[in-house]
Structure formats: C-alpha cells, structure tokens
Amino acid sequence: MAKSLFEKVWAAHAVRTLANGQTQLLIGTHLIHEVTSPQAFGMLRDLGLKVAMPHRTFATVDHIVPTDQLVEPYRDPLAQAMMEELRRNCAESGITFFDRATGKQGIVHIVGPEQGITQPGTTIACGDSHTSTHGAFGAVAFGIGTTQIRDVLATQTMALGKLKVRRINVRGRLRPGVYAKDVILHIIRVLGVNGGTGYAYEYGGEVFDRFSMEERMTVCNMSIEGGARAGYVNPDQTTFDYLRGRPYSPQGAAWDAAVERWRGFASDPGCPYDDIVTIEAADIAPTVTWGINPGQGIAITESIPDPTHATAADERASIEEALAYMKLRPGAAIKGTRIDVAFIGSCTNGRLSDFREVARHVRGRRVAPGVKAIAVPGSQIVALQCEKEGIDQVLRDAGFEWRAAGCSMCLAMNPDKLIGDQLCASSSNRNFKGRQGSPTGRTLLMSPLMVAAAAVTGTVADAREVFAVNS
C-alpha cells in the first residue's frame, strides 16, 4: 500500500507498543543545547542512569551566548554556569559538543543540517520546539520537553502517539519579493495557530519542489507555530545535493546506498493523507504580523484588523488584546508604522541565503536614523562564509551591527533585548508578548528582506518598493 514518508519513518523506528497504546519510538539523532538539557542530565543522575547512545547525541550552545562577547567568563554568571554545565555533561558522557572553540557552533537547527547530521528518513528530537526545521530533509523531527530529553538520553527512545498527516500543496509560482517566510506566515494565517494540532505537516507542490534546502527549512521551522508538532518536505535531488560532502554525510560507496535508501522514504504517489490543503502561490504576499501570535499576520498592503468587524466574540477579544498590547490602531495601514529595532537572524532566517539576499539589496543604503539594526548569523559557519563574501561589510556599511552566532534577540536570553515597548521588525518566528526580552516589547514578524526595508526606511515598508524587487 502507498505510504507517506511519515508512515515509513515511523514504522522504521517503532520499537514496540507501550501499555498506554503509545509507541516507543527510536530517536536516531538527539540534539541538545544549554537551556533545556541540564535539568535532564540532573534527572538522569538522580535515577543513576547513563546516556544510552552518546555517539548519536550532539550538543551546541546557542540560546544564552552573548553575541558581542567571545571570551569567557560571560558577564552574565548564569549564562556562564549553563555553558559550563553543558560542557561538563558532554565531557562526562562522551557527547560531541560543537562549542564555540570548534568553529562549528551555532543555533542547533542550523548546526545539524550544516554538519550533515540531519538526514532523510531519520528521527530527530531536540528540547526545542523549532526542531521541526529538520523536517526539511525528510526527517521526522520533534520538539520535546526536558523529561523527554531525559528519556531520550537514557534510552534513545521516547513514548509518543502517532500523528496524522496533512499534505499542504503550494501550487504555482511565488511572485517576486515573496519568500519562504511569507509562505509559512500565510499558511499559519490560513490554517490557524492550532490548526495543526495532532498533525505532521507534509509540505509539497511546485513551490517546494523549486525551493532550496534553506527555504524549506524556513517553512518547516515554523510548523510548530501552526500547531503541528512536525513538518517535512519529501527528500529529492535538492536534498541530496545539499548533503553531499558534509562532515557527517555518508562518503564513497556508502553515499550511493544512502541516497537510494533516502529516496525510498519519500511519500509514495497516491498515498493517503488525513487531510489535504491546497494554497495558490499567487495568493501569497509579503506578510507581516500585527499581533501577539504568528497567525495574526496580514499582507503588507492590508490594513490592521478592526475588532468591530470580527465575526466571532473570541476573534474580537483576541484582536482587541493584541492591538492593546501592540499599541496599533485598528483599520490603519501596517505600512508606515515606525520601528525602533530591526533584527535579522534566528533559526528561521539566519542562514547564508538570508544574508546574501539582504546584502544584495541593502548595498549602498543606510539604516534610518534612530533605528538599531542587528544582524546575527545563525552559526559560526554562516558567519565565516558571510565574512568571506563581504556580506558583513555591506551590512556594517549600511549601519547594521554584525554579531557573533547565536539565538540572540529571537528570545533574548542573552544580552540582546528590546527596551521598554520598542517595536522590532524581526526575521524570527515568535511575536508573543515579551518574547524579545522586554515585558512590553513588541515584535513584527516578517522576511529578512522586509526587515531590511523596515531598517532603511525606519518604518514597516514593502520591500518590493524600497528595493525595486522584480526578480
């Protein structure tokens, strides 16, 4: 019978059925970082257990690292303590740690693919909700909590109920100036922030066939913002081309065998899905959020929703709550809203292609007076490549601060924070209240080029106009 990738990967990793009906699922790759793992190692020690497969566990440090300080000890003693705890745990258990000194450190969802650790047909878990990113390679990847991290450390498995699969086809061609970020913001807007509950999203159609791996990662990254625990794209030649020659990719004869196997994991033509949604690429515009969840987005040409036009009472209440927090006027154009901060980075949009695209358009332009603009590469490897290509200089010349790799202002667990109710044009993935480090800070999610347009004009702007984008 024709099967989806999800079904095949699940079947290949199911160890047994547990008493509660859940599956004990083998997790091939476990990625850990400094924020959610120390408590799990603590639980392990309390139970007198050891890491079952240290060679399938990989660590990096991303959330708390200062992006303007490379030497330790960090100014924040708690950050330093978390750093040391991770170092100690990895050393004790024999886990590979992409520490800053290795030159391979970065945001966990950028490091895995970059190293070739993220592979098709595998299962991946990480104590971070954006683990869905790795689905771009045709892996089934789950964000997990600390207790599950303990389970995976101790047994390389976790207990999980099977998800349903929703196929999301994006048909046709994207218009110029419309990016992968807009695709996922649009999908979340259409299906809702909890439309994906209980589902894995399988993204496909012409738009995804043409997408690069980095674009696929941007979309899969935000699956969780649509409520889907996992999201993936079937592996194809684009996937294999990306993986060839990476440090952890199979080499030589093993490579050909792996590609053969990987191809076999792709969903079979005509396989059944629990749901199918089709979206027209032409309907997708550069999208900006105006509210306090990623589903509260509009096209840059639209105006901010008016709660009095809401059809349901809760919709009205949620618009009112969002606008009160965001201090935005109902019915006003989003375009022209003044911004204070521009942030380009994160596991959604902190990759080489993001910075290339921004640099290509920003060259010769200046960040508007009064706007703080920061560019934070997602990994040391991304940073180095940008520096080789002179991208860092283009951005610096334009008035951006060029920082060291990390999560930075995506959630501001490091010193990069909004102050007061600053409004931030951000290429990250969450616009929740207080997300960027100030309890009253405000976030507008958008593509990196839209952030750049906001940075140079000092207002929310249509990047297509600002940079005359037509190709």
Next chain:
Amino acid sequence: MALEKITAVTGRAVYVPGNDIDTDRIIPARFMKCVTFDGLGEFLFHDVRKNADGTDQAHPLNDPRFRGATILLSGANFGCGSSREHAPQAIQKYGFRAVVAESFAEIFFGNCTTLGIPCAAAARADIARLAAAIAADPSLAVTLDVAAGEIRFGGQAIPAEVRPAARDALIHGRWDAIGELLEGLPAVQALATRTPYLAA
C-alpha cells in the same frame, strides 16, 4: 518505578481567563536561565503578575482569596508556544496539581502528563459556570475526577475529559514513561543494529 495513581485531584481552583496563553506568558524566557527547576514556581505568570518595579498587578494569582488553589482554570489553546518544560514545572512548583482549559497545546499537554499533572478539557460554557462558582465562593472544593472525566463542585458536575492515552497513564500510575522505556532497551538496541544510519 512505582508511580502514584492519579485518579482525581481535589482542591480549590483559580480562574486565569484568556485564550492562547503561551508558555512565554506562563514563564518568561529570562527565568529559564537555570540548571535546575527548583524555585521556578515564584515566577509563574511573572510578567502579568508583577509591574516593572516589582509591585503586584491585578491578577487572579495575586488575589489572596485564591492563594493555595491547586486547580488552574483557563481558556482555549492553553500552553501554546515554546516547548519549554519550565512552564509545566513552574505550574507544578507553584502548587498546581491539575489544569482545566478549553483546549491545550500539544507539547504542553504531553509535558504536563509526564509530570503527573492532568490536563482536562471542558466546554467553554462549563468553564464559565465553574469560574462563576469559584468567583462567588473561592473556598469551594473542586474535584477533577480524572477517571470519570468530570469535575464536581458545589453539587454540580461538568464533563472534563483528559484524553484517553493520558488518562489511562495517569490513573494506572504510568504517566512517567521512563520505567517502561528502560524495559524496552534490549529491543531498542536490536532495532538500532538493523537501522543503517545507526549501525554504522
């Protein structure tokens, strides 16, 4: 590992209204800088409970009448956002033993179950009824009967369902999977050996 069989939770309840209450709201990210979960309880809902100067805002958890409540009541899509387990940990460390809401975000639901915190879904109108009852009498004893799938209070009963897999795990004392997962280790090793990318 013998775990407690959680068939019911009885105590006082507090209503924190709102839909889409995300884990950043439950525990702001800056309080996640810790290497243990101890002490997280005092930061529960911090940014909506405290002003910048440390004084209290109007919030149900700051209302002395609801101090000591063990059942948390809220709206739809509770616990959305980040997968951080700091959120259910903060809820538990604060003293809550159960959460009742219209619906729950997936990861949050799973994280709570693993800590032995039942998450029961109830209809909006029923939650409103319960909220009205505890507003009228904050000392009202409320029982979430996990096994029966209902909440009883002041002579009334409303349906409140914990999803079957989680319910069974709670009432049979299997909510923490580690024991069973460890028993499966030989089978895990055998499967890993047959899995090409793990065998290599």
